Amino acid sequence: MFFDNLPALAVAVPLFGAFLTPLISKIGDRARNVFAIFVAVFTTLIVFLLANNVFTNGIQTYVFGGSYQPGETVIRIFFEVDGMSAFMAIIAVVLPLVAVIYSWGFMKKETGLDKYYTLILLMTTGMLGLVLTGDMFNFFVFLEITSISSAALVAFWVNKGKAVDAGFKYIVISAIGALFVLFAVALLYGQYDALNMAVLANSIQYTFLDKMALVLLLGALAMKAGIVPMHMWLPDAYGYAPSSVTLVLIGATQASLYGVFRVVFTLYGRQLTTVVNQVPLNVLLAVFIVALALATIVVGVLMALKQSNLKRMIAFAAVAEIGYMILAVGAALSTIRVDSVTGVTMLTGSGEMALKGGLFHIINDALDIGLLFLVAGAVYYATREISVDKLGGLARNMKYTTVFFLIGLLAVSGMPPMNGFASKLLIYESTYQINPILAIIAVLCSILLLAVFIKVFHSIFLGPELKVFKDVNETSKSMLLAMGVIAVVIVFFGLFPELVVNNLVQPAADALTDMLKNGLYVKAVLGVI
Amino acid sequence: MLEWFSFLETFKTGSGLWNPLVWGVAAVITFLIIYIIRGQGKKDYKRGTEQTKVFLSGNPEFDDKEKMHVKGSNVYWGFMETLQGVYKTLSDMHTGVVSDYVLWFMIVLGLFLIVLVGVF
Numbered sequence: 001m002f003f004d005n006l007p008a009l010a011v012a013v014p015l016f017g018a019f020l021t022p023l024i025s026k027i028g029d030r031a032r033n034v035f036a037i038f039v040a041v042f043t044t045l046i047v048f049l050l051a052n053n054v055f056t057n058g059i060q061t062y063v064f065g066g067s068y069q070p071g072e073t074v075i076r077i078f079f080e081v082d083g084m085s086a087f088m089a090i091i092a093v094v095l096p097l098v099a100v101i102y103s104w105g106f107m108k109k110e111t112g113l114d115k116y117y118t119l120i121l122l123m124t125t126g127m128l129g130l131v132l133t134g135d136m137f138n139f140f141v142f143l144e145i146t147s148i149s150s151a152a153l154v155a156f157w158v159n160k161g162k163a164v165d166a167g168f169k170y171i172v173i174s175a176i177g178a179l180f181v182l183f184a185v186a187l188l189y190g191q192y193d194a195l196n197m198a199v200l201a202n203s204i205q206y207t208f209l210d211k212m213a214l215v216l217l218l219g220a221l222a223m224k225a226g227i228v229p230m231h232m233w234l235p236d237a238y239g240y241a242p243s244s245v246t247l248v249l250i251g252a253t254q255a256s257l258y259g260v261f262r263v264v265f266t267l268y269g270r271q272l273t274t275v276v277n278q279v280p281l282n283v284l285l286a287v288f289i290v291a292l293a294l295a296t297i298v299v300g301v302l303m304a305l306k307q308s309n310l311k312r313m314i315a316f317a318a319v320a321e322i323g324y325m326i327l328a329v330g331a332a333l334s335t336i337r338v339d340s341v342t343g344v345t346m347l348t349g350s351g352e353m354a355l356k357g358g359l360f361h362i363i364n365d366a367l368d369i370g371l372l373f374l375v376a377g378a379v380y381y382a383t384r385e386i387s388v389d390k391l392g393g394l395a396r397n398m399k400y401t402t403v404f405f406l407i408g409l410l411a412v413s414g415m416p417p418m419n420g421f422a423s424k425l426l427i428y429e430s431t432y433q434i435n436p437i438l439a440i441i442a443v444l445c446s447i448l449l450l451a452v453f454i455k456v457f458h459s460i461f462l463g464p465e466l467k468v469f470k471d472v473n474e475t476s477k478s479m480l481l482a483m484g485v486i487a488v489v490i491v492f493f494g495l496f497p498e499l500v501v502n503n504l505v506q507p508a509a510d511a512l513t514d515m516l517k518n519g520l521y522v523k524a525v526l527g528v529i
Numbered sequence: 530m531l532e533w534f535s536f537l538e539t540f541k542t543g544s545g546l547w548n549p550l551v552w553g554v555a556a557v558i559t560f561l562i563i564y565i566i567r568g569q570g571k572k573d574y575k576r577g578t579e580q581t582k583v584f585l586s587g588n589p590e591f592d593d594k595e596k597m598h599v600k601g602s603n604v605y606w607g608f609m610e611t612l613q614g615v616y617k618t619l620s621d622m623h624t625g626v627v628s629d630y631v632l633w634f635m636i637v638l639g640l641f642l643i644v645l646v647g648v649f
Contacts, residue, residue: 169627176631180638211646219638229633232623277647288644292637303619306609308602353543388601417549422540429542451605459601464594495549498538 105476243377328358357426
């Protein structure tokens with residue numbers, strides 16, 4: 001019974017947890033914190049069981065609603081969990097878990113924490129729903145749940161004007177993005193009388209309306225993923241939200257990136273080799289995506305170098321990291337070919353490597369950038385200062401935090417032996433085989449990223465002791481625990497990359513390429529229908 | 530079930546490979562060699578003289594150590610000064626006005642439309 005309903009429980013547990021939190025909060029602050037951590041741990045357990053099930057037995061489908069009877073109209077919704085969904089669900093559930101542990105210490109002096117934890121759990125619900133659903137309208141609904149709860153959390157420090165301003169910008173951008181997604185869903189529904197992703201993927205003919213829907217979906221999701229030049233909301237939101245919220249926001253951004261993967265490889269997967277204006281669709285998409293990726297990497301890194309606000313600096317670095325992921329997507333797309341003998345659509349070897357690199361970099365980015373944001377939060381918690389021009393000499397009093405920042409900076413800059421190096425190596429190598437200039441720009445920007453964080457490390461943690469920070473102490477145990485957990489995972493992923501790729505990344509990559517080769521995602525649902 | 534030797538597998542990247550454990554051993558050996566070479570250096574330097582002071586590019590050392598700290602914005606000043614034009618353009622792009630954010634979205638959407646739908 002429990003194991004049969006894992007996809008539904010993954011969404012239901014944090015949802016009910018969210019609405020129970022204000023009630024539990026009446027008992028006391030400690031009870032509320034323990035309850036939030038319990039819900040996050042339980043949801044994590046469910047997602048890990050579900051992922052193990054998917055990685056072992058293949059795609060899992062779950063039907064909400066009645067069984068199909070010929071001649072009858074049945075209203076029901078599908079959850080379809082393949083390797084890619086399971087991979088993203090792991091990210092979507094681990095980040096909130098770390099965030100609620102971190103929040104115990106970080107947010108203890110704040111008021112309104114019943115609402116705070118409710119919103120964190122609602123955001124978790126939204127992200128999990130986004131990556132698990134197999135229904136386009138459901139996708140829109142979960143996108144909205146994630147956006148609304150995220151916007152409220154970005155503006156959580158209402159006493160700070162900039163946080164409210166950032167929250168307002170976030171909700172405007174999210175609402176416009178969601179509106180365009182809804183419009184695209186309506187275009188597809190109007191044509192094919194279906195909302196199920198597998199049914200749509202099986203039906204799409206790449207008509208004019210299908211092209212319009214593709215443009216709207218990609219544009220909206222790219223904006224939500226923070227791709228240049230539509231990234232400007234991201235430093236505002238990441239920069240002014242509490243650090244624990246920023247950690248979860250990374251998951252929300254990546255859930256939008258998941259949407260790009262799902263639209264390109266699953267929804268339009270069978271049309272990728274269609275020739276448009278004498279050029280195959282995959283090549284058109286690849287050129288456009290690679291151009292956006294390079295702009296994202298370069299602008300992200302250059303802007304990071306200019307910032308004096310630590311959190312905004314990390315936020316621009318996060319923009320650059322997103323560029324690496326979509327560079328890999330573009331590189332993978334450019335290699336899609338139809339085998340002349342078998343007639344099967346497939347990626348070449350370098351394309352598969354690029355895809356694996358991009359996927360591996362998603363989880364690495366969540367960990368590396370997440371750790372840096374938590375350290376930024378710890379520095380703010382201890383000093384009430386976030387400007388790199390005013391901080392200095394903190395390594396004397398904050399030894400553990402310093403080590404965590406060092407791990408994060410090495411990882412995000414792609415330095416060996418950290419996890420970022422392994423995923424960037426895959427991206428460099430595969431893009432080099434497609435066009436060496438792409439790899440050269442990617443490597444140069446990584447070096448620049450290292451320069452950015454060495455500057456931060458030097459300015460904040462090294463140098464003489466400043467009188468104003470003489471009495472600063474190390475942060476609370478819960479914050480150290482949260483940062484420590486992520487740091488350990490970063491080092492583990494860095495030391496054993498083959499293990500991680502084989503067991504986590506490969507099933508996700510296979511899920512995307514299997515759709516191209518044999519339409520497995522479609523078959524899994526059409527078999528159920 | 531994971532086998533213990535799966536932790537030792539070399540990371541294959543298609544045409545290359547990467548093994549962090551081998552890299553770690555190589556790094557330790559390299560540091561050992563550096564340490565040995567360092568040990569061969571001159572030992573007749575004079576403590577407490579100019580020979581053991583930190584080199585500050587000819588700048589005087591302040592008694593108040595706090596004044597010696599190089600602030601974040603001063604690092605890479607030359608790099609940013611050289612790229613002043615680029616930074617001005619980037620700063621002009623980042624207005625902080627939400628309607629400009631939406632405008633950029635519309636521009637990209639328009640480009641998408643031209644490329645994918647072929648509306649010229």
